[in-house]
Amino acid sequence: MTGAYDLEQSMDGWVFQRSNPEGRQPARIRMRLDGIVASLEDGTTVQIPWKGMRLNAEPGGEVIYCIAADGAQRIFSEDPDFLRAVEAAGGNDLSDALARMQGTRTSTPLTHRLGCVGCLTLTIVLALSVPRLFRWGVDSTVEALPYSVDEVIGEQVWGGMDLGGDEVSAPEVRDAVQAIFDRLTPHSELPEAEFQFKVIDSEVVNAFALPGGYITVFTGLLTEASSPEEVAGVIAHEMAHVTHRHGLRRMAHSVGLWASVTLVLGNTDVLASIARDLFTLASVNGYSQDQETDADLEGVRMLMAARIDPTGLAHFFEHLAEEHGDVPDSLAWFSTHPQHEERIAAIEEVAAANANTDEWEPLDVDWDAMLKALE
Numbered sequence: 001m002t003g004a005y006d007l008e009q010s011m012d013g014w015v016f017q018r019s020n021p022e023g024r025q026p027a028r029i030r031m032r033l034d035g036i037v038a039s040l041e042d043g044t045t046v047q048i049p050w051k052g053m054r055l056n057a058e059p060g061g062e063v064i065y066c067i068a069a070d071g072a073q074r075i076f077s078e079d080p081d082f083l084r085a086v087e088a089a090g091g092n093d094l095s096d097a098l099a100r101m102q103g104t105r106t107s108t109p110l111t112h113r114l115g116c117v118g119c120l121t122l123t124i125v126l127a128l129s130v131p132r133l134f135r136w137g138v139d140s141t142v143e144a145l146p147y148s149v150d151e152v153i154g155e156q157v158w159g160g161m162d163l164g165g166d167e168v169s170a171p172e173v174r175d176a177v178q179a180i181f182d183r184l185t186p187h188s189e190l191p192e193a194e195f196q197f198k199v200i201d202s203e204v205v206n207a208f209a210l211p212g213g214y215i216t217v218f219t220g221l222l223t224e225a226s227s228p229e230e231v232a233g234v235i236a237h238e239m240a241h242v243t244h245r246h247g248l249r250r251m252a253h254s255v256g257l258w259a260s261v262t263l264v265l266g267n268t269d270v271l272a273s274i275a276r277d278l279f280t281l282a283s284v285n286g287y288s289q290d291q292e293t294d295a296d297l298e299g300v301r302m303l304m305a306a307r308i309d310p311t312g313l314a315h316f317f318e319h320l321a322e323e324h325g326d327v328p329d330s331l332a333w334f335s336t337h338p339q340h341e342e343r344i345a346a347i348e349e350v351a352a353a354n355a356n357t358d359e360w361e362p363l364d365v366d367w368d369a370m371l372k373a374l375e
């Protein structure tokens with residue numbers, strides 16, 4: 001997207017020259033391979049080469065300034081395509097300037113919430129988005145974003161999502177699921193991650209996680225499981241999707257690197273609409289096979305660190321296969337998490353290689369009371 005910017009395109013903006021006491025002058029701005037050129041109404045032009053150029057973003061505003069090395073001239077624009085055009089045309093010569101770019105664009109709720117970490121990160125992300133560094137790729141961009149981005153996205157989507165049933169508030173059910181979260185959370189790889197869950201009354205055998213630690217568990221999953229360890233296996237897997245930030249990576253891959261940068265710039269409207277489109281109930285488990293394998297392995301690691309028998313998930317797969325044959329669609333979690341045999345084998349292999357099975361401590365869950373409350 002970025003590399004395809006049309007050098008012929010021009011946009012409105014201004015020029016400020018230290019030598020001109022009248023202040024800023026309207027100009028038509030063009031990108032060239034060697035620099036940015038502004039044509040003034042009097043027919044003269046001002047050019048600032050990419051080499052040595054400094055960039056600045058106006059605090060709270062949408063204006064980007066291209067500043068000559070000696071500070072004598074600035075060319076700037078409010079055009080929403082301006083920064084992308086500068087980046088595309090300036091390319092490698094601008095990587096330092098993008099990395100040093102100062103200023104904050106704190107006018108929107110997202111960047112407000114992200115605070116200084118977000119502003120600092122904006123700088124890093126802009127540096128990453130320079131074409132020369134494209135090979136670092138989307139995943140590096142996600143790494144550079146603060147985890148509060150995940151939280152903002154997850155909160156927005158979860159709040160507006162039709163979860164397909166009423167929330168279950170029975171303490172026997174909440175306590176059982178809470179006990180599983182309490183055992184696993186201290187062993188998450190991301191110390192700042194906090195987890196919130198809802199139990200939803202629905203026969204569908206499913207659970208899913210949104211970015212930022214918002215996890216939904218359906219009662220069908222609880223009643224289909226035969227032990228709390230089996231539920232813990234699914235929950236640990238979902239928590240791993242959160243701590244390894246698979247949702248944000250999926251978003252970044254879907255919308256492209258530039259759009260993921262604009263997310264950080266704070267366009268909450270864009271953010272919310274992209275996230276709502278991507279994370280619907282029907283698609284919420286649509287992670288890549290690599291991400292699923294990653295979540296399995298990280299989930300098993302968390303389970304073992306929490307001294308919970310990690311073969312629970314494998315057992316769950318096995319008994320579902322016995323009872324239901326080929327996993328039907330109503331078993332949503334298992335139909336969106338295919339390749340059961342390979343996964344069972346991989347989970348059991350990791351568990352066998354790493355653990356002494358005497359070490360497991362049972363989960364403090366009143367399973368029968370939970371099932372009774374769900375009748």
Ligand SMILES: [Zn+2]
Pocket residue numbers: 237238241285287292295337
């Ligand atoms: Zn998964």
